[in-house]
Amino acid sequence: MKTDKMEKLKYGFEEVKDFLIALGDEKRQIIIIALLNDHACKGLRVIDLTDLTELSRPAVSHHLKILKQIGIVDIRREGTKNYYYLSNAASEINKLRNLLDDVMEVMTEKKEEL
Amino acid sequence: MKTDKMEKLKYGFEEVKDFLIALGDEKRQIIIIALLNDHACKGLRVIDLTDLTELSRPAVSHHLKILKQIGIVDIRREGTKNYYYLSNAASEINKLRNLLDDVMEVMTEKKEEL
DNA sequence: TATAATCGTTCAAATTATTAAACCATTAAT
């Protein structure tokens, strides 16, 4: 019946999988909020984030790498200093929003079928 | 400055944490899609899901328990048979959508500040 | 009542994720 719609859902879930995993971690949530709160938009350094997350430098570095891999964070290098900032997050957010919309649609249709 | 808005974000992230973790797992995604696809709305049994997920019965049972704990799945018992179905998922989805909206809003405001 | 069917629970093993210590590379400053 609605196999095409379900296939779309399946693909949609796959597509946002890493984004969901990245967003589900408490420490990464703290990092994301800190980056959102960086109104000066200079970017934050690893050291800035060790305090906020109460994590070691390598651990912060690791989480930033994950956020970079899913494409919502980017780096700007200034000498030996690395400034991390949110980049392209809107695109990932929209993918997830579209998926949630599709899921809601399927659920609404199911209700109407009864 | 916008500390109240950031506090709201922080709370929002916390609130959807378990939902995000639950949704990030591939096997649980398969289960959710299967439940969405259950147009008859009779609910699906553990056995039905072992085939789809290629998981053992206890593993499926475990994932269903997680989905039940975050409040998007419920059980109906019929004799010895347990039928699982989506329940209250819209509520969790809306929480997540609201958070995504808030994040987008903060990002848009940041752009305007420049 | 005895047997079969269904599914949850417990437990231990395997896998994966997270973390920090130690190390390396690069850049800046002296």
Next chain:
DNA sequence: ATTAATGGTTTAATAATTTGAACGATTATA
């Protein structure tokens, strides 16, 4: 050129998650 500062990488340990085997509880059926 040395030295200091910054931060990424590797490695090893720890923690968490995922998994299936074995078992237990409940319900249906003979």
